[in-house]
Amino acid sequence: ISHAANERNYHIFYQLLAAPDEVKEQIDAATLLNKTTADFPYLGSRDKSIANMTLNRRQSTRRLFSTQESGSSDDNEVDLIENMSDAQAFEQTREGLEMIGIKDETLWMLMRALTVVLQLSKVKFVADDNDDAMIPREQTVEGDGEFAKLASLMGIETDALVHAFTNKTIMAHQDVVSSPLSPQQAKE
DSSP states (O other): OOOOTTSOSOHHHHHHHHSOHHHHHHHHHHHHTTOOGGGOTTTOOOOHHHHHHHHHHOTTEEEEEEEETTEEEEEEEEEEETTBOHHHHHHHHHHHHHHTTOOHHHHHHHHHHHHHHHHHTTOOOEEOTTSOEEOOHHHHSTTTOHHHHHHHHHTOOHHHHHHHHHEEEEEETTEEEEEEOOHHHHHO
């Protein structure tokens, strides 16, 4: 998943990161709490000059500066799209989904699935001694590793998910054949 340098990815990802902390805790606190777009490679960091090019190009987008007694602060900038912050848009999205019957556990499953996509952007594949794909050990450490967090979020054992991501498995007649992928194949 990628986007042009002066564009945002799917808006729901930014809305999810702007959701209230109690919502993030219900979805997956380890993945979402205290995180910004810079924490997820699919979203990338927000380069101010690039953001300003986007703002100049789109009339429906404005930048709101919150001011404090000492003046304005870049840390308090909020993107407005169609006159709504991402937090406001998240609430509107949630209300819209509820209107069409996506609520309660179904809504949380959808939000967790979106969070899985964000977490996938953190997975790294490297080559082992045979040039086969592997996930670095630091990513699979339970509790700390980004891949282990992904497995937990998905409700799958880490080792089983590592195998699924680094091997191609096919059924030939009555036999199951598994062959290793290259790092590039695993990434794709």
